[in-house]
Amino acid sequence: MSQSIEDLTTLLKGKPEFAVTEPEPGFPVIEVTTPVSAGTVALHGAQVLTWAPTEHPPVLYVSPKAKMVPGQPVRGGVPICWPWFSAHPEDPSKPSHGFARTRFWELLSGDVDGKVVTLVFRLVPDEETKALFPHDFELTATIRMADKLRIGLKMRNTGDDVYKVSSALHTYLSVGHIDRIQLEGVKGSHYIDQLTSAEEEDVYQEKNLQIKGEVDRIYKSMSSVLIRDLDRHRSVFVDKAGSRSTVIWNPWKDKSKSIKDLPDKGYQEFVCVEAANAGTDKPTLSPGSSHTIQTVIGLRPLG
Ligand code: BG6
Numbered sequence: 443m444s445q446s447i448e449d450l451t452t453l454l455k456g457k458p459e460f461a462v463t464e465p466e467p468g469f470p471v472i473e474v475t476t477p478v479s480a481g482t483v484a485l486h487g488a489q490v491l492t493w494a495p496t497e498h499p500p501v502l503y504v505s506p507k508a509k510m511v512p513g514q515p516v517r518g519g520v521p522i523c524w525p526w527f528s529a530h531p532e533d534p535s536k537p538s539h540g541f542a543r544t545r546f547w548e549l550l551s552g553d554v555d556g557k558v559v560t561l562v563f564r565l566v567p568d569e570e571t572k573a574l575f576p577h578d579f580e581l582t583a584t585i586r587m588a589d590k591l592r593i594g595l596k597m598r599n600t601g602d603d604v605y606k607v608s609s610a611l612h613t614y615l616s617v618g619h620i621d622r623i624q625l626e627g628v629k630g631s632h633y634i635d636q637l638t639s640a641e642e643e644d645v646y647q648e649k650n651l652q653i654k655g656e657v658d659r660i661y662k663s664m665s666s667v668l669i670r671d672l673d674r675h676r677s678v679f680v681d682k683a684g685s686r687s688t689v690i691w692n693p694w695k696d697k698s699k700s701i702k703d704l705p706d707k708g709y710q711e712f713v714c715v716e717a718a719n720a721g722t723d724k725p726t727l728s729p730g731s732s733h734t735i736q737t738v739i740g741l742r743p744l745g
Contacts, residue, residue, distance in 0.1 A: 447462050450485075457554055460472055465510055469486055472484075472552070478495060479493060479494060479495045480492075480494065486510070488565070489516060490502065490519050490520040490593060492504060501615065501741065502614055504519055505517040505703055505705065517701070521612040522543055522595055522612070523609055525579070525608070527539060527610050539612070541575070543612075549562075559586070560585070562582065562584050565580075580597075582594075591740065595735050599732070604729070607724065607727060607733075608720050611718070613715055613716055615669060615712060615713055615739075617669065617674070618673025619710055623670060624650055624672075625650060629649055629650050630647065632645065655694050660718065660721040662721070663687065666679055675744050677742040680717065682736060684735040687718045687721050692714065693709050
């Protein structure tokens, strides 16, 4: 269960930058308005749903068929995937992309400093997470909105055993049309093609990427990605830290049709560029240690 609307409103001390809404019963969302941008963040998953600089079209894509149902992932924005990315490595019956995106997080604070608005959320284990992942942890998500959107996920091992995690800040970027975007930043790196499951055989990315079919790749890369959006006459950058892998995903025609919470042609309107720790990039957390993964998203002129 989430904190109540009343508790959240009290915590945010009536600051005009915040409004607490409930688009679906039991599914609180914090609306954030800064002098330079606006966005929304759900308590469920500490998930940024929308964000854009003032007077710009959306930077994030949310499926018009997305469901806001506690316990189910929301298709769009920036789901936090943790403590595993994609299918569980040993047990495919466990939920895809872990449980962080389907739990209610606790809002710890909401602060305003000039043009910068910061929300901090926490997730700690309970019986349900222990059944899926028998370890102690503390996750802290720090979401900062200003002229850029910054999301940091700090994962700390609060137990006394050593474990490995994978994760992703699964960013759905809204684009004018998938046929008219170019992705820069992965050229010259190797990737694992998740569509062929050939984990051992890395593929070399020779050119800048254009999406011309289903793409589901884990790039071994620490570089930023730039999405040149020819229809919207803008570029979107995805910078990152604490991440040696970048996931690029677009389901294309057939898979879009099989995804219930995505319109058949939804694949034309987004590409996922995810700062990740995935594939062979799996940080080890020893007792008391922590790791932080971060992504920063913003707009640039097309250039
Ligand atoms: C991507 C994965 O990150 O997420 C894909 O690489 C997966 O394999 C996609 O299909 C969507 O996952 P889900 O669980 O949100 O439908």
